[in-house]
Amino acid sequence: MSNPVYGKQAKRSSNVEKKPVQFWLLIVALIAFLVWTPFQVALFNGQMLEFEKPLFLAIALSSILLFLWISNYYKSFKLAEQRDWLPIAVLLLPITYLLSYFGAASHYLAMNMVLIECLYAIMFIISVYLLQDRRANSIIQTTIMTVAYLIVGFGFLNWFGHGKLAGSLVGWFSSAVLNGKYTDAVMTDSNGLRLTSVFQYANTYAAFLMAFLFAAVFCLIRSKKWYGQAIHAFMLVPIILSLLLTLSRGGLVMLPVVFVILLLFLKPAKQILWFVYCAIAGVASLAISKEVTDLGLQLNQKFEAGVAVKGWAYLLVVSAIVAVLGWGIQAYLAPKLEQGLAKASARKMATLWVPIGSTIVIGVLAFLLIGTNVSKVLPENISTRLDTINLKQHSVLERITFYKDGMKVVKDYPVLGAGGGAWAALYEKYQNNPYTSRQAHNFYVQYLLEVGIVGFTIFMAFILFIFYKYIRGYFKTDEEGKDSYFLYFILTLSILVHSVMDFNMSYVFIGMLVFIGLGGMAAAMDSQPLRKLSWKAESTGWIYSLVVGICGVVVLITSTRYVQASSAGLEAKKVSQTSTSYEEIKAPLDKDLAIRPNHPDSVLLMSSLYQSVYKQTQNDEFYNAAQSLLTDALKKEPYNKNMIIRLMNNYQLKNENDKAYELLVANAPKFNWDIEWYEKMIVQGFELGYTAMGNGDTASKDKYFKDGINAFEKVQAGLKHLATLPKEQMAGRPFANSPMMILDAGKMYYMTNQPDKAAETLKMGLQQDLSDPTNREIAHWYVAAMQKQGSNDQAVLDQLIKVDPSEKEQIAKLVQINF
Template structure:
């Protein structure tokens, strides 16, 4: 069978084929979508209110484009070859997310994920058919590269202190511009300022830059026009420099790996050109890296800088590199082609340079890490390089995330815990009290979300597309290979980096990957699937109907959810500006009507209803809030904020036992939340003490035993944290607080075990007994010692010196209990 893209006859026919009006609409719509989407913070799937609306708009736009696609390709689609059936197979990916709704840890997150996966499927299908046309392929490829270059320059403008200027240009169509500044285009952390551009996360930006750095190098070597070569060469230094400014260790580690693997797909002449351009771009970048880095750091540290000076360095290096590239392509590239002809014809001839590159990379890494060569880089970049090792805290933390993800998978093995579940469920399974709403690995997060079944389907789909692409690539001529290799570069680079980061949580990145997969699949041979005996017209009709109905459903769902989002925002605004209960409640009611159980709507309505009950004590307010929260928690069983609202409601009505049950029953879901356990231990004592006052000894013992179990959970957790590897940070604070020691010690004492209470209380005693809590702990501690026939003269003298009356109080405690 001939290849529809790589085959000579088919390629010629498509070259002369004009695009229909519907296809033009589809093409323009997709291009506009690609321009719009990255400036919505990369459409980050953070699954919170601020990020939700742009994602819903993306789903809406993607669904509209899908309907246009059906109109464009209904007559030409036959569903009788492998490409057509690949367009069917992609639908199994969102279907696995629909199945995961059954066991979803968060219905809200899982539904959003279903919408996103359908968007990805639509992008793949559109690209699969659209990119088979040479005109459309050229337009989409050019648009993707242009958008990438705009993102790079946007980031550098922000780095050099001109963020307000470029933010004003994009501010009219993105909600990510706050107070005239694109939010977190420069990420500030313990390492100082880090470049993040539109993604608000440096590591994902590094993955994006890595992909398009190689795209630019490939575009230089492919193009025959000098001005096209100059444009791509001009961008090499800005992209290489931006990679350094992200301070992403993952980007620096994966960059040579991806580079070497990509070399395997090139003939020796182009391998040499790639290596040459990387060396030239690297040298040009190193020459300007320090002054440009210093200028950016000065600005973001509140000092006066000179952006014109920074741009002079960048533009000068870029222009020089562009000129050099044009000269290389004009004079050196042809010579290399002729000189390596025999080399290229030899078996495994294209392996020599990649193998040599491995050795060269190893030498460079050794020099950078083991010598003073790293000092040619700006200080913080050199320090980041120096800290690359398997014992570095970010590596250790990622391994911990992966181990914890396996724990989740054991509980949700087949269909997973639902889309976005890691953000909801990780606190139950975490090894230590870190905060990470992302698993920092596409594979591990995917396993958590859709289980082994969904992962096998996704992996099988990816392997099939890669296999068919590589098989077609090997069999085709060089000119035909070049038409779609850019998509392979993008997909491969991003997926490789995503092994250890959450790049695919950015919907724009996901869209790029699935468009890229569609471009790779567009090269697939058109071998007929003879086993499918159904009529082409029938299959076409069924498939088109399904896609139109799915698109219409997603359009109306997206619109409804966007309206709910708008209503929530309106309600939140009115809560700050209005005192009219009905005016505030109306938009929140509307939001819950359009999307019941939306966490933000539920929490805001809960605040409103709780205030009403607190002021009036009317049962209607209580009942409405109670029903609201309990129903919402059926869909969001891990939402800590909802549990907090429910406990507060119980306490308002004096139902402290019910509030306690919520606290105790859900403690296992927040195993490393120190505040949760401190409250649980305190409430165990209070309720147990009340039961003691009511002469209910059995109930007292129950509360006290529960409280002590919680206390020992904290003690065991503190001991566990001591076993963490030396380089790993524990995360949030987790310790036995003085309040925990006091309440646990009192419970142990009142259970008639003063000898066990003494060490618990002693652990909470501070050197300085100046505050009331410390004095109370000391008093109970000394009473426990006295009761068990022991003493601590040092603590006793300190306490009596502060308050002599404590002597009598200690004796009374020892006598009473």
């Protein structure tokens, strides 16, 4: 039975020449947008000044696409089918982010996410209608695959040392090219070099490659032209090799999961072809993986043309062989396979045999590669990553910790969430140990804590409804109908499944692919007529177009102003690196802050400028300006550590150290694992308390000493907690007692008549080398604390006397003092 949408699609597309000009303008504009977007690496969630401008420019351009859509489809919108409600429902996604904005942990990041969600909604609305047209659907699918293949090729340009060439190809329109090279197309971490292409993050590139590996296999089998079959078959080896070069364990783990799920949607003949093509390309890729890996590692250290040619030869020759095999199989074997399995395909449960067999084969391969020495045939960096795939591996344990910490945020912000970017703003408050991660490494956890239960329920209902209706319609329609939109299902499913364990959707290009995919699935869904509620009148189209048009204007104006603000902020930053002129730096900052008063980077630069002038002139006008700017900004960005520190510095400029310390203590719960924060609390608490004691202010002394001691005790509790972490889990940032913390905490214990705790604390800092003044002072106070209790540590005392004979007398005097 054929899904009705395909009949409609064919009818609409029968007279291509009758399409209005704006229809083709929309397609051309969308193609250009899809080509431009992935090379704007700044589209990663807009969390830094350098990353913002392309993000806001992309959002502005999407608004223009929306206007083109309105000009073409304002008469077509009717509330007659279930699908017709989806362009309305998608508007709830940015609305939920807008609601979460008002109680957001970071208004700056939250507004960015509101705009990003608007972009996603626009992509979905355009896709739902545009992709119902057969010609448009074909063009967009071709564009998506072409862009994917360009990204893969771009990655290999960088892997084989052609960074300058790659940079020159995209530098004229990409903001990610610095010093002639695309930033971090090959990244370096503790695992060595990892291929990232345009994404600057290997795991997200792996998710992208996984999706397009299956997309390439699908397109290879679907293609009717020999050159189409050859092109898609040719790209299988580069995609698989790129996946291996990302060194992404998550990609390798999730790939077989998605593969088996997709097989369930295919007939046995196609299932076998999928398996055959993946096997051929996989074996071919593994055969040259060591050479391609070693050559790439060598070329990224030092470029040599001959070595690069060798690398390309391996890649291109093997890819060409696979392309010939793919064409041959499609031309000669595939038709016979279809005919031979025609009867078997009609049997019940026929589609389960290959997925079950694939699961067994994958299990055996996984055991061989992970549980035996077979992996040693692979390049060392790849085999090392495979060897560490297990549930006790540190990245798995760390992700589980992220998820648990994320749920702590949800508990405190259950209904509407903590706003877009909440994890980046809040994770230091809720973290279980001192890791550094501005992403929760799980799209669903991150979405839940950003928009709360209400927003998350709406989002999940939205995507699950589309998946349900698409799958239902898929099994009802004919073979042509299934093939027409299955690409969107592949891409959307692959990315969303992988996003269970990573933050792929934080990359706006990836998010766009998902929402275009959802739009494509909605275009093909099993759309039932509305029986009880149906408005077919043309007025509904006008009303909807008017509403989204107004929203589009607001988004366009906002994003355009943010582009201007980002440009001004970047100009100020650039000027500040080459000039000390107050007026030159302030002028562009004023432009940025006039539009975004709480923009963190510009607030910090402007406050620094005010403080610098105040130091030179002692004019209170500049001190007050910095104070007012920081205080107001912190109302919207209460978790911004750098702003809090800058405000403390501002108090210290006027020697208002007590106010600075109050701010330090008040904000300590926001940064529970920042050892530098604790050290400041302890050291400054002692200094302020000691000064108060000298002034006879006992109440203030007790208060400062109490705060300092509490900070020290929190550090000790933290150290005990870290000792309970699984040995495989990395603790994160350094978190340990420093000599100054131990010394000043010991002094505070001593001066509050707790010599037992003072001795216990100071003993932790004892060192053999007493030539260092801090080490000697720790030993000095330690012996005094011991003697205060009527005991002694003669060995330490002898060491002190050896360094300074007067120590015995000084310690005796200290013991006699009653604080």
